[in-house]
Amino acid sequence: HIYTGRLRATGVIERGPEDLVPMGSHHTLEVKLNTPLRIQKEHWSRWTLKRLRMAVRASKNLKAIILVMEDDVAELGLIRQYGVEYRGPITGHIPGKRIQQRDRGKLRREFYESIVESLQKHGDLETIIIAGPGFYKSDFYDYLMERYPEIAKKAVLENTGTGGRAGISEVLRKGTVERVSSEKRIASEIRNVNEFLEKLARDPDSVVYGKVEVMDAINMGAVEKLLVLDRVVSREDIEGYLDMVESMGGSVVLISSEHEGGKQLESLGGLAGILRFKIQ
Structure with a gap:
């Protein structure tokens, strides 16, 4: 299913414990991501096999980056098929508002440039989710729009209740990665x-x-x-x-x-x- 990421397979039951499944009856399986599945066919077309091999290769690639920002600390999660690789934290060391606005602005730009440098290491990536509980995520997105529009067009914003790795986990629980990937497809x-x-x-x-x-x-x-x-x-x-x-x-x-x-x-x-x- 294009929105749930699940595959529904319908067929006739040929083998199984008869006290649980009546032989010859129709049954539908709902196969989710990472569900072990064996498929047997008498003939596989070259086109189908090519798509399967492409899918296997793609499963090893980076799916998305989740960037969670809270105050002047950023945490990155590289989302792969097998799990999350954490990068960070990236810290801005931006002082309080008592410091002159010019100095705070300079330190914030340096902080943002450090994040951009990390994102640019994955230039072929199509999905970046910028999340967090406060002001910094939207301000950083505006910074990207102004200076790095090619990165900004890959990004979407998401609210979370917390920062750090807990914020990355919150984004994953919401299913944001799957939703954004589906919308782009x-x-x-x-x-x-x-x-x-x-x-x-x-x-x-x-x-x-x-x-x-x-x-x-x-x-x-x-x-x-x-x-x-x-x-x-x-x-x-x-x-x-x-x-x-x-x-x-x-x-x-x-x-x-x-x-x-x-x-x-x-x-x-x-x-x-x-x-x-x-x-x-």
Whole structure:
């Protein structure tokens, strides 16, 4: 499920303790993240295996950074599939308001630059959650907007009741990382659908949609980007075409049916292609 991060698998029970599960009955399993799962199939398409290998590699990468700020102390949590790696604390040593405002401003900028330096070590990261109980998180975000907009566009703000590692744990309990990641994935999918619709309106010959038209275009090597609805991707007659698109240098974008972009793609037959050259 796109919002809960859970997989629902429905099938017929073939083996098991008969006092607990009646043989031949239908049952649904809800598989959560990190649930051990064994899947057996007679045939695995090359496209499916490639996606599984990509998912395994991605699970080892950094998912997000949680930056918790309280007063002049910042703590970073690097969120990976297997847990949290803590970095910090980064301390600003900013004195009280009795010190001249000019000096406090200079020390605050130095504090913020120390945090930026830590964030820049993970430049390929897409999600930064800036959290904390007070003023500093929003002030630091404004600082990023002014001086480091490329970092600011990856960041979201979150309130917590405390700072430090306890604040990082609070952000994790709220499910903020999963929510933000899901929202970004949905936004990316909708952008791809909108790109197709804009081309369809402006230059209909630069796109194709519908099963027959898309497959013909793939056979000609004309599809540069293929949009596939999740409900049709597992069809045996589709999987081979996904392999073909990628083998010819094209890209395949999987679109969820659970948001507006997916519903628009579904109304077009669940398959749509952006062409690298026009066809008759």
